[in-house]
Amino acid sequence: MSIEHFYGIQVKIINYQFVEWNMEYNVKYMRRCIQLAKCGAVGAPPNPMVGAVIVYDGKIIGEGYHRRCGGPHAEVNAIRSVRDEALLKNSTIYVSLEPCSHYGKTPPCADLIIEKQIPRVVVGCMDPFAKVNGQGISKLRDAGVEVVVGVLEKDCLELNRRFITYHQQHRPWVTLKWAQSEDGFIDAEREQVGGPVMFSSTFTQTLVHRMRAMHQAIMVGTRTVLMDNPTLTTRLWEGPNPLRITIDRNGVLPESVHLKDGRVPTVIYDNGDLKEIMDDLYQRGIQSLMVEGGAQLLQHFIDAGLWDEARIEIAPFKLENGIRAPKMKTESLVAEVVCDSRKILKYRREM
Numbered sequence: 001m002s003i004e005h006f007y008g009i010q011v012k013i014i015n016y017q018f019v020e021w022n023m024e025y026n027v028k029y030m031r032r033c034i035q036l037a038k039c040g041a042v043g044a045p046p047n048p049m050v051g052a053v054i055v056y057d058g059k060i061i062g063e064g065y066h067r068r069c070g071g072p073h074a075e076v077n078a079i080r081s082v083r084d085e086a087l088l089k090n091s092t093i094y095v096s097l098e099p100c101s102h103y104g105k106t107p108p109c110a111d112l113i114i115e116k117q118i119p120r121v122v123v124g125c126m127d128p129f130a131k132v133n134g135q136g137i138s139k140l141r142d143a144g145v146e147v148v149v150g151v152l153e154k155d156c157l158e159l160n161r162r163f164i165t166y167h168q169q170h171r172p173w174v175t176l177k178w179a180q181s182e183d184g185f186i187d188a189e190r191e192q193v194g195g196p197v198m199f200s201s202t203f204t205q206t207l208v209h210r211m212r213a214m215h216q217a218i219m220v221g222t223r224t225v226l227m228d229n230p231t232l233t234t235r236l237w238e239g240p241n242p243l244r245i246t247i248d249r250n251g252v253l254p255e256s257v258h259l260k261d262g263r264v265p266t267v268i269y270d271n272g273d274l275k276e277i278m279d280d281l282y283q284r285g286i287q288s289l290m291v292e293g294g295a296q297l298l299q300h301f302i303d304a305g306l307w308d309e310a311r312i313e314i315a316p317f318k319l320e321n322g323i324r325a326p327k328m329k330t331e332s333l334v335a336e337v338v339c340d341s342r343k344i345l346k347y348r349r350e351m
Contacts, residue, residue, distance in 0.1 A: 023151075026094070026122050029053045029060070030152045033096040033124060034159055036065040036074070042213055042239045043068035046287050048097055048127070048163040052078035054118075056091040075099055075109040079116060089117045096124040096156045098149070101136040110136040114143045123149045124156030128167045165308065166287040171278040174306055175215065175290045176298055177208065178325060179313040179342075185322040186295045196228055197322075199315040201340035206236045211311070213239025215290040217281060220246055221297035222253065231258045232292070243286065247272050247297075274304050298326040307349055309334075314343040 036051030044050070044066045052074035054062035061084075064077025072080070075095055082088060099109035099121070113121060121140055126149065127133060140147050157164060162173035179199035180186045188197050200208065212218055213234045220230060225246050232244045244259055244266040251270070253259070259266050269277055281289060291301055301307045310328065328347065335346040 025055075025058075026148070026151045029055055029092075029094040030096065030122065030124055030156070032060070032063065033074075033094050034152065034155055036063060037096050037159055040066045040068070043071075045069065045162070045214075045216060046166075046285055048160040050074040050095065050097045052093060052095040054078050054082055054088070054091050054093050056087045061087055061091065070105045073100065073106060073109050076106070076112060079112065085116065089119065091118055092120040092122060093118050094122045094124075094151075096159060098123050098125070098127040098132055098134070099136040099140065100127065100132050101139045102131040104131075108136070108139075110139045113140060114145065118145070120146045121148070122151055123147065124151055125149070125153045128164050161308070162288045166282070170282050171306070172217065172281050172286050172289040173308050174301060175211070175288070176301060176307050176310040176326075177211065177290055177292050177312075178295075178298060179204075179315060180325040181315055181317060181319040181322075183318040183320065184325050185319040186293070186325040188319055188322040190227060197319065199342075200313060201342060203340045204313055204342050204344070207339070207344075209234050209236035210239070211290060212242055213237050215242050215288040217243040217245055217286045217289045219244075219289060219291045219297070221294045222247055222249070223296070224292070224294040225253055225257055225259055227294075229257050230292075231264075233264060242290065243267065243284075245269070245277075245281075245289075247277075272300075274300060274306055278306060295323050295326055302326055302328055305349070309349070310345075310347040312345045312347070314345070316341045 032053050033051035036053070037049040040049045047066060047069045049066065050073060051065045052063065053060055062078045062082035064074050064081055066074045067077070075093065078093065079088070093113060099113060101108050101110045123137065127136065137147050137149060165171065165173045178186055181199065212232070218232045220232065224230065233241045241264045244264055246259055247269045249270055249272055253268070259268065291298060310331065331347040332350050333345060334348050337344050
């Protein structure tokens with residue numbers, strides 16, 4: 001067993017010597033669990049994304065994922081999908097996250113696995129939530145169920161990085177997003193152009209709205225509200241509108257701005273202390289925050305080290321002058337794609 005750091009968290013990486021359980025099959029079916037879990041990216045939060053697969057005699061006989069918060073968990077949906085429940089007594093259930101052991105909006109999944117007499121469980125990673133955190137695994141083992149933990153552990157932790165960050169670091173997972181010109185400007189001088197510069201195409205703008213739907217909250221600065229009057233909704237993508245957030249230290253935002261239209265829940269802070277804002281969002285149960293600008297607010301998050309990933313869209317033209325884009329300090333490029341002639345860079349903060 002070794003200790004590694006993952007998102008600033010000490011994680012036990014457990015190495016197992018498989019005798020009766022074939023590691024190749026464990027990995028194969030766990031990958032399917034992860035694939036299924038991602039289908040709940042919009043509906044599952046603030047719960048974690050979880051996928052489950054039930055295998056009998058080398059064949060998948062049931063599978064499911066956690067579709068929406070408050071609904072059945074992945075294990076329940078997988079078990080319900082099995083046509084012949086008699087096979088469960090000789091099956092293995094694979095699940096990307098430790099089965100829950102507590103009563104919340106639904107009964108414990110560990111109890112259901114025991115009730116259905118499923119003899120073997122393969123778990124991707126432990127659940128850091130205080131009410132679970134190893135208790136589901138212990139309950140299964142105490143009932144005589146064989147349990148293996150740690151198959152594709154890093155991949156399963158990555159899947160729920162937002163959930164884990166929230167519970168371990170007591171703050172939301174923070175995604176920074178901005179668009180800029182080829183020569184590094186995030187906006188032009190408005191008195192020169194009369195309005196905002198459109199860096200995004202129709203397609204890449206739709207991708208941004210998809211990102212909004214996958215975050216619980218979205219934040220912009222005072223100047224952005226005054227200059228652009230954004231709605232900060234998911235009007236171009238099917239999904240929930242995030243909680244809208246801005247800062248107004250001096251009470252300068254007029255009642256006419258969209259953020260005060262009452263259509264979507266909105267929080268306006270009169271204090272710009274980011275640590276206090278993160279603490280408040282944690283208390284509100286916000287696990288993911290998308291910061292869209294402007295340059296000053298984005299730079300504040302960068303300087304404070306309060307960010308986890310960044311998405312930068314680079315338009316195929318230059319401005320030559322204007323407002324400079326933020327400057328990152330410690331980052332690692334993890335992806336680079338081209339959409340509609342726009343280069344999209346994705347970064348992760350180096351811990």
